[in-house]
Amino acid sequence: MIESIIASPEVVHYICKRFDIKMSKKLGQNFLIKRGIVDEIVKSADLEPGEPVLEIGPGIGTLTQGLAQSGAQVTAIELDTRLLEVLDTTLGQYENVKIVHGDVLKLDVSSIMNHEPFKVVANLPYYITTPIIMSLLESKLPIERLVVMVQKEVALRMVAKPGTKDYGALSVAVQYYTKPDIVLDVPPKSFLPAPAVTSSVIRCVLRDKPPVDVVDEKLFFRVVKAGFAQRRKTFSNTMKTTGLSKEQIDAVLQEAGIDGQRRGETFTLQEFADVANAWDKILI
Ligand code: SAM
Numbered sequence: 001m002i003e004s005i006i007a008s009p010e011v012v013h014y015i016c017k018r019f020d021i022k023m024s025k026k027l028g029q030n031f032l033i034k035r036g037i038v039d040e041i042v043k044s045a046d047l048e049p050g051e052p053v054l055e056i057g058p059g060i061g062t063l064t065q066g067l068a069q070s071g072a073q074v075t076a077i078e079l080d081t082r083l084l085e086v087l088d089t090t091l092g093q094y095e096n097v098k099i100v101h102g103d104v105l106k107l108d109v110s111s112i113m114n115h116e117p118f119k120v121v122a123n124l125p126y127y128i129t130t131p132i133i134m135s136l137l138e139s140k141l142p143i144e145r146l147v148v149m150v151q152k153e154v155a156l157r158m159v160a161k162p163g164t165k166d167y168g169a170l171s172v173a174v175q176y177y178t179k180p181d182i183v184l185d186v187p188p189k190s191f192l193p194a195p196a197v198t199s200s201v202i203r204c205v206l207r208d209k210p211p212v213d214v215v216d217e218k219l220f221f222r223v224v225k226a227g228f229a230q231r232r233k234t235f236s237n238t239m240k241t242t243g244l245s246k247e248q249i250d251a252v253l254q255e256a257g258i259d260g261q262r263r264g265e266t267f268t269l270q271e272f273a274d275v276a277n278a279w280d281k282i283l284i
Contacts, residue, residue, distance in 0.1 A: 003069070006090055007035040007062040012192050015060050019086045023193055027080055028125025030191040031059045032149075037190050037201075038066035044183045044203045045121045045147045047072040052118040056104045056132060057125050059083060061090040067121060068094035075112060077104045104132060110141055117142040123149040126195070130154065130170060137177045146178070146204040155182050155200035163266045172224045172269060176211070178204035212273040216284075220276040227264025227272060235267070236260030239275075244283075252279045 004011065012033050016023070023029040032038055041063060047053060049071030058064040058076035060083060067074045074097045078087065084101055091097045100112055105128065120143055124132055129150045136143060150158075153166075158174040159182060160166035174180050183201040188194035214220040222242060230238040235258070239249045253260045255278035258271060267275075 003065075003093070005035050006060065006065050007032050007038045009033045009192065012060065012062065015086060015090060016192075019082075019089075021060070021082060021086065024080065026127070028057075028127045029059060029080070030123075030126075030193060030195050032062045032123055032190060033192045034190040035066075037184075037186055038063050040184055041121060041123075041147055041149065041201055042066040042070050044201060045070075045072075045119055045145065047119065052113055052116055054109065054113060054118050054120045054122075056120065056122040058087060058091075058099065059123075060086050063121070063123055064091055064097060065094070068097050071096065074098065075100060075118075077102060077107060077109075077112070079103050105135055109136075109139070113141070115142075117144055119144050120146045120148065122147075126151055133158075134170075134173060137173060143206055145206060147183070147201065148204075149186065149199050149201050151195075152185055152198040152200040155202045158202055158204070162268050167265055169221075169224050169228045172272060173221070174204060176220075176269060178206050180204040212269045213277070214273050215277050215280045219280055219284075220273060223276045223279065224272050227267055229264075231263065231265055233263070234261050235264045238264055244279075248283060251282060255282050 012031050045053065047070045051072045053067055053072045053074050055064055055067060055074060055076040058078050064074060064076050068091065076097065077100045079102065084099065087099050120136060136146065157166045157168055157170050159180050160171040181203055183203050186199040186201060188198065226239050226242045227235060229241045236249055236253065252275060256274040258275060
């Protein structure tokens, strides 16, 4: 059987015209039109035939087709009701594709994926990239890796190191749960419509265990959040956003052996962990 490739400017135009689909900016609809990019994403996912993979936002099925052709067992969650009929047509021939209608942030992803380990592959809607990544990481779902297209600026934040302008709470969370690396940059002309900015494909391989020992994860992320709450202030000062008194903050920093005159944005994951563990030890 000859399978026509969806990820091309002509086919995407044709499908949108035939189904009278106007891309919704509100839903972050920028469809891939370069099969080479689809292939790179699928390659980075390193899928085995039959392996479960979750796609978020299949759109009209451009990336989904590449995933289906790898032989993986694809579950794709799409919010836009208008696209369900389109997907039925474009992907109808693939028995290894299941489309689920709904908002990925509201659905019970664990039961949709049968509580089994899976990978996530997606060209994410830009308006909720960070909430989706954070919710997947914090959910403790049995995810093995994420291969996602995001705005380049977000990808740079995900891999940023301490002391750089891109380093922030997202960098710490992503690096705490995963080993991230940027696979490739993708120019605006690879999408329809073309977004205003360059995108990047980022691969995040989930860690078996975090790279630092943290006694109380919630407390760790509270300290991280405080550390970046007021970037221009010293860590001692910005820690006040946690509700601790100056005396308590001084005691915690002394216990952790950390100079509170530094800025939070210079802290390594280990230093954030040292502060959270000291807080846990002397105040809880
Ligand atoms: N995968 C397609 C591609 O690469 O051409 C489309 C990607 S497009 C950037 C993002 C897709 O996510 C759109 O189809 C949009 O309707 C869908 N979407 C937006 N918000 C969503 C949500 N909360 N849950 C599930 N899908 C969503």
